[in-house]
Amino acid sequence: MKLYTYWRSSCSYRVRIALGLKGLAWESIPVHLVKGDQRAPSYLAHNPSGFVPTLVLDDGTELVQSLAILDYLEAVWPDPPLLPADPLARARVLAAAHVIAMDTQPVTNVGVVGHLKSAYDADQQGGIDWMVHFMERNFAAFDKLILPEGRFCFGDSPTWADICLIPQLYNAHRWGVDLSRFPRLTEIERAALALPAFDAARPETQPDAE
Incomplete structure (x- = not known):
């Protein structure tokens, strides 16, 4: 997997933590928010909101919004659980x-x-x-x-x-x-x-x- 991320982005930070807790390997693709990389057409093609993170799955599927990404990771890799079953x-x-x-x-x-x-x-x-x-x-x-x-x-x-x-x-x-x-x-x-x-x-x- 690949993660479009920025080092100080708290939303990206959340996903990095979750990927680590799930034991998943991923590649970092930096998007420099201060320089405005997120507004470039090349990045907007991945995430039309112009935010990070964007997670690219191994089959090329792209997921955006950190909590939606966390929800996907929880559904596909349920161990260890990061949400209670109750x-x-x-x-x-x-x-x-x-x-x-x-x-x-x-x-x-x-x-x-x-x-x-x-x-x-x-x-x-x-x-x-x-x-x-x-x-x-x-x-x-x-x-x-x-x-x-x-x-x-x-x-x-x-x-x-x-x-x-x-x-x-x-x-x-x-x-x-x-x-x-x-x-x-x-x-x-x-x-x-x-x-x-x-x-x-x-x-x-x-x-x-x-």
Whole structure:
């Protein structure tokens, strides 16, 4: 498989983690978001939304949107399971994951903050303040949705909640979010990054890291 990715893309980071947890081999194809590679016609032919990641299967089939890709991987390679089989437990894991994937990342990504600056005259600090506000607010909600104990968000094995959390915490560190309010989340982060799949997916270890 091939993955169109960017080293600092949290959506790409999620898929890299999942591929690692499933033990799947893949090839990295970098798409430089800051330089605008995602807007090139050659890339839009793969993903018309102009986002990363795009996963190309061995038969050439292309999949987009990180959670849709995670869902495909879970269906085709169910071991190890990254979602509970019990419907209620599954819904709780998905709710927490969606707080990050739907409520937080979309409003704090580079495209949204760039538009905030260009269209509404926000300066660099204003863009950072915007990101920090949404991350702090949604980390507080996430913290209340997960279990109060366990190595990971929902027990002793990682789930989609952890896969979404760890990349967002990377962004939180980058932009100076005060994480002292969220000791449970940083404990989970330490446990996750101790696993080879999470460690190998870190932005700084990617071939296109700058």
